[in-house]
Amino acid sequence: MNDLLEFLKKIDINTLAGPVLIMLVLSMMVLPLPPLLLDIFFTFNIAISIIVLMVGVNTREPLEFSSFPSVLLITTLLRLSLNVASSRIILLEGHNGTAAAGAVIESFAHFLIGDNITIGIVVFIILTIINFVVITKGAGRIAEVSARFALDAMPGKQMAIDADLNAGLIGEEEARTRRAKIAEEANFFGSMDGASKFVRGDATAGILIMVINIVGGLIIGILQHDMAVGDAAETYTLLTIGDGLVAQIPALIISTAAGMVVARVGTEKGLSEQLVGQLFANPTVLYLTAAVIGLLGMIPNMPHMAFLLIAATLAGTAWWLDKLVAEKAAAPAAASSAPPPAIMEQPLAEVSWKDVQAVDALGLEVGYRLIPLVDRDQDGELLRRIRGIRKKMAQELGFLVPAVHIRDNLEIRPNAYRILLKGVEIGTGEAYIGQFLAINPGQVSGELQGMATTDPAFGLPAVWIEASRRDEAQNMGYTVVDASTVVATHISNLLQSHAAELLGREEVQALIDHVAKEAPKLIEDLVPKVVPVGVLQKVLQQLLTDGINLRDFRTIIETLADHVGMTQDIDELTSAVRTALSRAIVQQLFPGEQELPLMTLEPALEGILLQAVNSKAGGGLEPGLAENLLANAAQQTENVENQGYNPVLLTPPGLRPLLARFLRRALPQLRVISHNEIPDSKSIRIIAVIGGSKG
Structure with missing residues (x-):
């Protein structure tokens, strides 16, 4: 017994709630239920639908109710299971009277349709049409469009997050949370688009179940229980309509909740606050509406009492709002007319270093049509190429080039891109995703049809062509590259030519720290005791300007240490370093000669x-x-x-x-x-x- 109690204590009720509910729903389809238990489940279904509606009304943004697609599926299964269970008991016990299927079905039948079965059938069909044609179809359409817009907007939102992260406005954790939220939003609307089909199918099933129950009840009542045709028709139709209404009213409520959730625009206010604040906030609108309703109420043979009462209510509400606005406007004016005590004065917020935005060492801005090239979620090819460029330059130049901060820019042309160095444009061009740039190296056998342009990296004549003409261009002697290669080559070329400007104090210190791991004594003895970091940076920049790499950093340091005591002239120090690196320079210019x-x-x-x-x-x-x-x-x-x-x-x-x-x-x-x-x-x-x- 103790072991059983310990096991029950370890069970998480939240974990078991879902599986238990699903099993109960499925068991109702195959196991016969007594009328009392059926009443409890019908009442539970109505309560669940009201809970869902209240949650939907108070949801500020769709993701606050991210489990709604699953809830929609479960509640639909619950209604269908209750339909199956109630249909079984109606056909088995319907000949015993309208109370045979439980008090809930009987009460709904008598309360909503009275004794007129035709009215009951019409009301049931109208509710089903409203649910099927209007609410569910509209909610599904909104979910479909929202899912499409959410997917289209994902690259731009991801780029904005990366820009904020690179600018230091947010941390890595917040960036990860925002990315997850964007993906979850797209998944939510996609799931809602599919889940809305459950409700539409449920409405169709409700009509079919009603027809089957009426026809089946007539056959069973007349043939098996020897009931009169009129009595059988009245009893089974009444029970069937009551059963259908008990199921369709919760379905209508949940469909309304679905429409509210997907139609919500994310704000900091709930639906009630939005409705009151936006519909009844303008007194002029209420005055005009009151005047129109009042004029209609004065027309002969119109219900004067109803129209004039509503008009008076609207006018009174508008007058009250006018008075409220006037009081709010008068309060600040009265407060400003009297000098406030010194103790109440609020000091202005001081300007801080947070207001100073750092300039990125390297930047790439792209038009919105080029976003797929740099979007991680779309496996952007340009991102990998830029990483490859930085790795190659680190191997060739001998220092780590700063990261390229990428962001989208809606102010430039959709297919354009800009390359920035310390916030200043050093290169620009255009690229077309899905097309290829055929570059004329000077010896081609013919001309290509396409968009004539110039290769942004080397200034050669080129043509943008469709992918289907790639082989033709290559056969004619053109150099054919895709859009990501065009941008990457342009970036690589500009980084090579501006390498000296990329080597700042921070990069020099990182280079010193890296060499110190392999030759700690060298760095400890010479930098900065003998060779100042500023002098070292200027010499290194001069070498890069001359096209000489910094891979032999030890020779550079040792040569500077030998000459810096005799001169501080950068040209003379650079010449001394170049002489020490003579073999490497000649090898770079004339390899193997x-x-x-x-x-x-x-x-x-x-x-x-x-x-x-x-x-x-x-x-x-x-x-x-x-x-x-x-x-x-x-x-x-x-x-x-x-x-x-x-x-x-x-x-x-x-x-x-x-x-x-x-x-x-x-x-x-x-x-x-x-x-x-x-x-x-x-x-x-x-x-x-x-x-x-x-x-």
């Missing part, structure tokens, strides 16, 4: 430039000299590229920083190295001379 094909300056031009550098502290060039140098350098660079060589200019160490800065903007493909950066194991071959003839 023993003889280096290089460009050089004509000796006379070189002398003039050296004289200009030495004579002016800023290392400036005369406008005419600069223009001629740039034009000749562009021509020779094009010639070298046409020969299939990588354009690299060899200069004296003193000229390299000046020429690198001068030529970088106009000729980014032209690299400048100094004589000190050529390893002893390499030989050189001059293939072009700037300022003279080609060698």
Whole structure:
């Protein structure tokens, strides 16, 4: 006995409630019920429907009643089970009188339809039509449309959550909760769309059950119990109508609750507050309505008492609301006319650092048609590509590029995207999901029909084509890429060209901490005791600007430590580091080559430039000299590229920083190295001379 009590204590009633209820509902379909028990279950069904209606009325947003689809299914099964049980007892005991099926059915039959069976049938059919055609169909349509809109809005809502999370407005836990709520909302409306079919089917079943019970009762009463046709028709029809009304009235109540739940617009107010606050809040509307009703009441042969009473009530309510609004408006005015005591003064909220919004180091804004590319729930391909870009750049450059913060922007074109660096646009373009960009590399066998454009990453002529023409474009020599690849390539290209700007103090410190794990003594002895972090950052940025990676961080640190005591000039420190990294620089420019094909300056031009550098502290060039140098350098660079060589200019160490800065903007493909950066194991071959003839 004690063991049984301990077992019962461990049972969770909430866990058992659902299975027990389902089993009771199913058992009613197969087990005969006595009239008393049937009355209890009918009363329980009515009580459940009223509870559901009250919960639906007081629900502020649909997700507060997220179990409603399951409740709808269970209550429908309960009504059908009661229909089966009552039909059994009506057909078995109906010949004994209208009380044979229980007091509830008999009371509903006599109270609602009296002694006129025809009226009862008409009332039952009207209730069924209202439930089937109006309420249930409308609720199902609202649920269907809401489910569609909820699914369409999910990407934008997810992007908004990610934006708030990236901006630091919410935490990870709240972001996870919001995402779950969005998914649950879409699932809820989808479930409601399907659950509404239960109620419609229940209404259809109610009509069929009524016809079957009447016909079956007549056959059983007349043939088996020798009842007169009139008596059998009156008894079985009365019982059947009463049974149908007992089932359809709760069904109508629950259908109404379903319509209220799915039609609710999420606010902080309940339905009653909304109705009173929105229908009866405007006195002008009530005055106009009272005037119209009063005029109708004055028409001859109209029920004057009813119309004039309603008109007077509406006018009185409008007058009371006018008075209430006037009192509320007068209260602040009276309060402001008298100087408030100092103790009542409320200080203004102080401005805090929370009002300052940080700028993302890297940002990507997309139009709404490109949201599927960056939506996690839709397996956005661009997200994986961006992660791949950051991983590749970390391996190539030697530091971790900041994360790209992605958000949607309704102010740009639907298919457009913007790439931002510290809040400033550095690139823009358009992409079309489902289409491919056919890029003309310069040697194609024909023209493609499509939307002509320019490759945003490299500026090559291109055409947006349908997916069905992809093979055709490839056969004609075009380079064909999808929309996510277009955006990813553009991002990668811009990150490479702006790598120096991405290396802030935080990234430098993270790089130092990473190296400190492998070489703690090196970092401990040199940074920041010998090499200040600020100097280190500027040298690293200069190296990245020159296209040199930071993977050999130890050599960079050690070289700076050897030279920082002699000079603080960034150009001189950078030159020293470049000399130490000479093998890596040459390997990067000429992989696997023993003889280096290089460009050089004509000796006379070189002398003039050296004289200009030495004579002016800023290392400036005369406008005419600069223009001629740039034009000749562009021509020779094009010639070298046409020969299939990588354009690299060899200069004296003193000229390299000046020429690198001068030529970088106009000729980014032209690299400048100094004589000190050529390893002893390499030989050189001059293939072009700037300022003279080609060698």
